[in-house]
Amino acid sequence: MDWLNVIFNGPFLALLGAALAAGLAGAGSAKGxxxxxxAAAGVLTExxxxxxxxxxxxxxxxxxxxxxxxxxxxILNNIGVFAGHIxxxxxxxxMYIAAALPMAIGGYVSAIAQGRAxxxxxxxxxxxxxxxxxAMLYPAMVETYAVLSLLISILMIINIK
Numbered sequence: 187m188d189w190l191n192v193i194f195n196g197p198f199l200a201l202l203g204a205a206l207a208a209g210l211a212g213a214g215s216a217k218g219x220x221x222x223x224x225a226a227a228g229v230l231t232e233x234x235x236x237x238x239x240x241x242x243x244x245x246x247x248x249x250x251x252x253x254x255x256x257x258x259x260x261i262l263n264n265i266g267v268f269a270g271h272i273x274x275x276x277x278x279x280x281m282y283i284a285a286a287l288p289m290a291i292g293g294y295v296s297a298i299a300q301g302r303a304x305x306x307x308x309x310x311x312x313x314x315x316x317x318x319x320x321a322m323l324y325p326a327m328v329e330t331y332a333v334l335s336l337l338i339s340i341l342m343i344i345n346i347k
Contacts, residue, residue, distance in 0.1 A: 197272040199279025200265045203286035204258040207339065211254025211293025218247025218301025222325075225305035229312045239311045239318050243304040246325045250297035253336040257289040260343050278346060285342035292335025300328040 193199075226240035261282050266272045303325040310321035 194276050194279075196274035196276050196279035197265065199276065200261060200272070200274060200282035201267075203279075203283035204261040206283070206290040207254045207261070207286040207293070208251075208258035209254070210290040211257075211297065212251040214294035214297030215248045215251030215254075218250070218297040218299075218304070219244055221298070221301035222247060222304035222308070225308040229308050232312060236311055236315055239315055239321075240308060242318070243307055243311065243321065243325065246304050246322070246329065247297045247300040249329065250293035250300070250332045253332055254289050254293045257286060257336065257339045257343070260340060261286060264343060264346065281346045282343070285339055285346065287339075288335045288342070289339040293332055296328050296332040296335070300325045300332070303328050 222244040226244050229236055229240050262268060265274055265282070307321035307324050310317050
């Protein structure tokens, strides 16, 4: 029964929320950047002058990892980790997990989807490098949902008392 007290105490639950936001969004970004990077490498085998354009498309899925890290930092700051003491109840800890989930799940899924959209846009760069702005629009549309996940997580976190 001692392990139940450890798992269901407020600080552990809040830290778990922070870890989920940073970990899942980061894992999604790693996967998305990897997918886009594979496509970029293929484009560069044909024309190495397109490095800058392909790198820009590859970097887009990395933003979700940054958003997840931001949510984790806000949680850690709110619960007092940086001040040196954490005092919160189990209910508050559960609220932090709930607040972290939109960024954790939304970040993970949207980063992978954005990686796929970026990989597909590499085909535009391969054939028509002057259409970079058009190529960026497809993965940028996916970014909208990552930003919405970030926004709802932050709004939830700042309202936990």
